[in-house]
Amino acid sequence: METRELRYFVAVAEELHFGRAADRLGIAQPPLSRTIAQLEQRLGVALLTRTSRKVSLTEAGAVLLTEGRAILGAVAAAERRTRTVDRPSLVLAAKAGGSSELLAKLLDAYAAEPGAVAVDLLLCEAHARQPLLDGRADVAILHEPYDSTAGLDVEALHTESQFAILSTSHPLAGAAQLRMADVVDLPELARWPEPDGTYLPGPGVEVHNGTQLFQMISLGRAVAVMPEVVRTGLLEGLVAVPVVDAPKVTTVIAWPPHSRSRAVADLVRVAMGFS
Amino acid sequence: METRELRYFVAVAEELHFGRAADRLGIAQPPLSRTIAQLEQRLGVALLTRTSRKVSLTEAGAVLLTEGRAILGAVAAAERRTRTVDRPSLVLAAKAGGSSELLAKLLDAYAAEPGAVAVDLLLCEAHARQPLLDGRADVAILHEPYDSTAGLDVEALHTESQFAILSTSHPLAGAAQLRMADVVDLPELARWPEPDGTYLPGPGVEVHNGTQLFQMISLGRAVAVMPEVVRTGLLEGLVAVPVVDAPKVTTVIAWPPHSRSRAVADLVRVAMGFS
């Protein structure tokens, strides 16, 4: 199986449309059809069921889509890491607006290390996991269970409980504490995008970033359950009510397995000194 | 970067010899040289330094070797998993001669689950990690820190301390307890192979499997530090002495990230009920 075949298959599996996938890949549709057919023949499994009106994934196709995305990410990461090995630098990915205090402490402490290299910050709008998987970052700050750490090496740094963030005028704003049951069915519960940028269908408000979220909450249009850190510097007009049975959020430092970088190892060691 | 290029590069990087690598790949040497040169040019980095007498890895080459092996493993795994998705079965890898008691309990408990599928056992001579990485197995029982769990999802099942296994006639056999310092410098300390099947240079006896090891120990030719379980059913003529400061060994159940298999999830859930 060549990465070319995987790229083609992933494109078709994501678009579920040979024409659009071919466009996206910058090739014509016939060679794409042919390549997918060859791939299926060599694997001995149907990956897609096609009618002349609709394309859908088989079970085998769904498996290959997940695995294929991971492989293509790993290939991109390998290229980037190989290319940049002799210009030592460290890219740290973190969610924008996340725990900036921890981040500052970490960067300061690492900079004081002997042999520390320059650290570039990659602040992500959404999940900080993607740049780690495709090699744009060498190390990331993630938040379990929000971010999946599958396929990464991690060390836990810090665990905290969660709070419901509400407008002061919200009916639940006066409560001393809440339970998940009180909030999960609220129609104004904020919904974050999936890693691929799409939103799962269902009720709730689609939000793209923290600023927007807090505005929506202020306006009484949204409600969110978030880790404790956001309480510091909460906007006027918002309250944080503890949700006693919400899952704990663990801040972790994560890096790709097989990392050979001394800088990453140093940074992780420094970070672990905090916990 | 195509997997063909990666296969070629990994072969050369492992052989450090274009001719032998070409043999291994079943192609002639010139196209191999050319492909590697193209790869280097596209990456913009030298991967190998060659004289007409000797080939060696650059730093970038070392990075690509590690990453490339992982990628090729992932590709093999993806192929196998895609191919076998409609014939539901579960392959569990474990080190032969390992904790067979735990294994038996696990298999029994899982078989009693509703919706349990047949479990095939893959007993490995060496590390049970490789078959997981290349897709021959769906789940594995590993032992940290002996087995690396980089790039895998794991759950810890059991932790135990380690014992020195000695012939009763060994000078240290009478000790009530030992420290690592007492054993690490023994010239007869057993050495296990690395994941690639080779042995690191150095003093000590090269052993291939448990049976051979215990024979060597009986004969007073070897000494080993091993987890507690091996004490049960120890051969006549051998003693186990606790090594108080040896690292604890943790038995874990491991599976590939992105596993979509319900059977794997069930098995892991059952296993976690034990700990």
Next chain:
DNA sequence: CGCTATCGATACCGGCCGGGTATCGCTGCC
């Protein structure tokens, strides 16, 4: 019920690239 638009499959062709053989140039060794 037939016309049409859409979409994937098929047919066919040309150019590039991957693989082969022959040979060169360098280097360590007797």
Next chain:
DNA sequence: GGCAGCGATACCCGGCCGGTATCGATAGCG
């Protein structure tokens, strides 16, 4: 200095990748 080993280079051939043109199936529509 001759020789053997090894990687690089030169050159050729065939297959595969990508292109255009077209077909066949199907859903929508009047």
